Amino acid sequence: MRERTAGLDSSAAGDWVSQKFLESAIFLRMKALADDPTVPLFFGRLDYDDHDPGAPEHSAGEHFYVGRRHVSDEVGDPMVVDWRAPISLPFYRASRTEPMGVRLRRRFGFQHGAMTAYEDEGLLDPVPTADDAAEHSAILEAEIERPRVGPMRDIVATIQPEQDVIVRASLEDSVCVQGAPGTGKTAVGLHRAAYLLYTHRDQLSRQGVLVVGPNASFLRYIGDVLPALGEIDAQQTTIEELVGKTLGRLNAKYVVRGEDAPEVATLKGDGRMAEVLRRALWSRVRVPDEGLLVPRGARRWRLATYEIEETVAALRARGVRYGAARAMLPQRLAHGILVKMELAGDSPDDRVQDAVARGREVKRYVDQVWPAVDPARLVLAVLGDSEVLAAAAEGILTDDEQRLLLWPKPPKGPGSARWSLADAVLIDEVADLVERTHSMGHVVADEAQDLSAMMLRAVGRRCSTGSATVLGDLAQATTPWASRSWDDALGHLGKPTAHLEQLTLGFRVPGEVIEYAARLLPVVAPGLEPPRSVRRARGELDLRAADSPRHRDDLLAEAVAAARGRVGSVGLIVPDALVGHVESLLGSAGIPHATLGEEPADLDEGVVEFDVPLDLVPASLAKGLEFDHVVLLEPAAVVAGEADRTTGLRRLYVCLTxxxxxxxxxxxxxxPAELAQH
Incomplete structure (x- = not known):
């Protein structure tokens, strides 16, 4: 297929414009066909029964190989069908009680691209006994137990029925997935994006698909999943980048470079701020002091103040954006003048109305009544002027909250302000009130429990006419402004009717480890069902106590050395305050490592995240990642590094899992006492 694509001749196009389009299409097609030779293109086979009415149309008696993407032969006939195709659905959903027309399901096992095993499951055989039902697929087990090395990989060969229901949910449906650690919620969200891109290719190619992750390291960790499935069109970003683009679009000088105290950031992220900003913006529309006078030829035409007030009120009542209504106002005023002309016996046409609307008098009048607004300047006024804030926040924020919001020393202008992330989110809110934010076809929001109400609104604006997949775990909420319930979060996102799915079966974290971490759940998330590991391997849990910091460092070195000597990736998770100390220890020992959070350009040559034997992980960046072997340093310091103990215990829960x-x-x-043996 790659050879056929590469052999296409773009010079056959009729003109140079068509040739450029064809060259671009060939380039994108070649990019989509890029593949890793160590990853098999097929992993299963379905043999359909000859006469089963439950079989899909035209499938009776046929067999199909199921793989990561569609593969065709020289004449275009399918050799492998895409895992997302309807014909592949029974590979994930069929059972002996509901065979879906499948006579036999075959799974293939691979190592380094070479087939090593296969196993058959006869779905039309007699219903199994309890003992038979307890049997698991050895190939599935081997895939789940396989060591984790490098970035996240796809799970197309091991998608479980309850996961597949989420993956194949309709594009019109928004879905919220509450997933315990190791349940595959991130993979499910990414595979749903891949499924939707396959099923609604034309629509989503136009509208776009966006994946929002918690930080840049996380995005690099998951960055290979969609391309491995042949999907290269989805954009991936963080909330910082998302709202940062709005800042940059307003003015290149507006950048995020400040940081708020936790209580200030929490208040700025409160959903009430949306109404405060809306009031502040629309307060800029002024009641006219005098009417509009427009000279036209030898005559002057006048609109009275009450007529303009009615026009302004009508525009506000339409519910359109501030900027759109402002753009309509000149034509509305010009139409009023046109009516005056007609009543006086003139016969003006649309060209006269356009000329009046573009005239200096109307433009000057519109600027006075309905002034243009720079969203950053408006937020600057709200946060820097106590009178502006008091007027906008009356009855919404208390006096103490208003004092907390105000900048001690307001900057001279937006360009010199040290905007924080929370400020940028507020500016993004105002920018949408002025001009509607472009909506994409689908948005995947991962670790969504850590987004504030205002951040959720920012993400929701990007899918206001599309759908969303919301992924998270309330037990892993580690920001001061985190959501406490999915109902609240989905309301702020603008998707209150989203369907909530809960995943509790863990395919990654072994039983001994998840049971130890789950001791924290009664404190950090008392309403959630504890996760259960389905893995045969119980895992290994080793607690090593030291009698001094020096002895602790020796134990740490021993644990790291032992982990590096085993197969799989190694993550050394440390409290943020100890990152520098541990880097010095690793450097003194000559141990190569990558420190998460550093930009790739800042890393040592050849040392890249998830591509070395050891990753040093600040506790604040551990969320969403997985390593075959984890060494965790000083749990108590992880807890102490957060604003309050409950948040610290949630952070520890993340690190332990x-x-x-x-x-x-x-x-x-x-x-921490919460981890003590029960």
């Missing part, structure tokens, strides 16, 4: 095979906890400080 990153391990796929083994977890070693090294500490000199006392382990």
């Amino acid at each position: 990153r391990a796929v095979t083994s977890l070693v906890v090294v500490h000199a400080e006392e382990i």
Whole structure:
């Protein structure tokens, strides 16, 4: 297929414009056909029964190989059908109680691109006994137990029925997935994006698909999943980048470079701020002091103040954006003048109305009544002027909250302001009130529990006419402004009717590790169902106590050395405050590593995240990642590094659940009491 695409001749196009379009199409097609030779193109086969009425149309008696993408032969006949095609659905959903027309399901096992095993499951055989039903697919088990090395990989060969229901949800439906650690919620969200791109290719190619992740390291970790499935069109970004683009579009000098205290950031992220900003914006529309006088030829035409007030009120009542209504006002005023002319016996046409609307008098009058607004300047006025804030926040924010919001020393202008992320989100809100934000066809929001109400509104604006897949775990909410319920979060996102799915079966975190971490759940998320590991391997949990910091460092070095000597990736998770200290230890020991959070350009040559034997992970960046072996340093310091104990325990819960095979906890400080043996 790649050879056929590469052999296409763009010079056959009729003109140079068509040739450029054809060259671009060939380039994108070649990019989509790029593949890793160590990853098999097919992983299953379906043999349909000859006479089963449950079989899909035209499938009776046929067999199909199922793979990551569609593969055709020289004449275009399918050799492998895409896992997302309707014909592939029974591979994930069929069972002996509901065979869906499938006589036999075959799974293939591979190692390094070479087939090593296959196993058959006869779905039309007699219903199994309880003992038979307890049997699991050895190939599925091997895939789930396989060591994690490098960035996240796709899960097309191991998607479970409850996951497949989410993956194949309709484009019109928004879905919220509450998933415990290791349940595959991130993979499910990415595979749903791939499924929707396949099923609604034309629509989503025009409208776009966006994946919003918690940080840049996380996006690099998941960045290979969609391309491996042949999908290269989806955009991936963080909330910082998302609202930062709005800042840059307003003015290149507006950049995020400040940081708020937790209580200030929490208040700026409160959903009430949306109404405060709306009031502040629309307060700019002024009641005219005098009417509009327009000279035209030898005569002057006048609109009275009451007529203009009625026009302004009618525009506001339409519910359109501030900027759109402002753009309509000149034509509305010009139409009023046109009516005056007609009543006086003139016969003006549309050209006269356009000329009046573009005239200097009307433009000057519109600027006075309905002034243009720079969203950054408006937010600057709200946060920097106590009178402006008091007028907009009356009855919404208390006096103490208003004092907390005000900048101690307002900057001279937006270009010199040290905008924080929370400020940028507020500016993004105002920008949407002025001019509607472009809506994409679908948005995947991962770790959504950590987004504030205002951040959720910013994400929701990007899918106001589309749908969303919301992924998260309330037990892993680690920001001061995090959501406490999905109902609230979905309301702020603008998707209150989204369907809530809960995943509790863990395919990544082993039983011993998840049970240990789950001791924190009664404190951090008492209403959630505890996760259950379905893995046969119980995993390894090792608690190593030191009697001094020096002894702790020795134990840490031993644990890291032991983990590096085993198969799989190694993550050394440390409290943010100890990152520098641990980097020095690793450097002194000559251990190559990558520190998450550093930009790729800042990393040592040849040392890249998730591509080295050891990743040093600040606790604040551990969310969403997984490593075969995890060494966690000083759990008590992880807890102490957060604004309050509950948030700290949630952060610790995240750090404890990153391990796929083994977890070693090294500490000199006392382990948090919540982890004590019950």
